[in-house]
Amino acid sequence: MAVTTVGPIAGLVVLVAVALTTVAGAGVAALAGLALGWRWSTGSLAAVAGAQGVLGPGLVVGPAAGALASMLVAVAMVVVTPGTATLVWPSLGPALATGSVAALAVAGMAGVPALRVLCTLAGVGAALAAGRLPWPRERVIVGLGAAAVAVLLAPVR
Secondary structure: OOOOOOOEHHHHHHHHHHHHOOHHHHHHHHHHHHHHHHHHOOOEHHHHHHHHHHHOOOOOOOOHHHHHHHHHHHHHHHHOOOOOOOOOHHHHHHHHHHHHHHHHHHHOOOOOHHHHHHHHHHHHHHHHHHHOOOOHHHHHHHHHHHHHHHHHHOOOO
C-alpha cells in the first residue's frame, strides 16, 4: 500500500502492525499513521502522495515541525523493525513494510520514479540494518518515543 499509495492510512497501519508482530510495533505503526495523517491533514495515502508531489518531499516541506515529524515517522518505522543477527528471508517482510512507509513519510510516492525507488531501497536497507542491531527493547522504546513526538509535532502549523 505504501508503494502504490492506494487506500486509507488506517489500512496501511494495520498491515504494518501485522508485519511488526508485536504490540509495541503495532503502537508505533498507529502513532506513525496518526502523525502522517495529521501532517498532511488527510486519511488517504493518495492525498499524502499528491500533496508531496505538488509541494515537495515531506522531509523538506515546511513548517519545520512538520518536516521533523516526517523524519521522526521514518526513524520510528526503521528502528522498530524486528530482525535477527543474520540476514534471513523472514526478516525481509517487516523490512519491506517499514522501509516503504519510511520512504513515503520523507519522500512521498508521487513525482520522480527514480527518487521513489531510491528512497524505498534506502528505507528497506536501513530497516534491515536496524533489525540486525542488538537491544530490541531499546529500539522499541526509541521507536515509540520518535512516533509519539511526531504525533505532537505533526499538527503544528
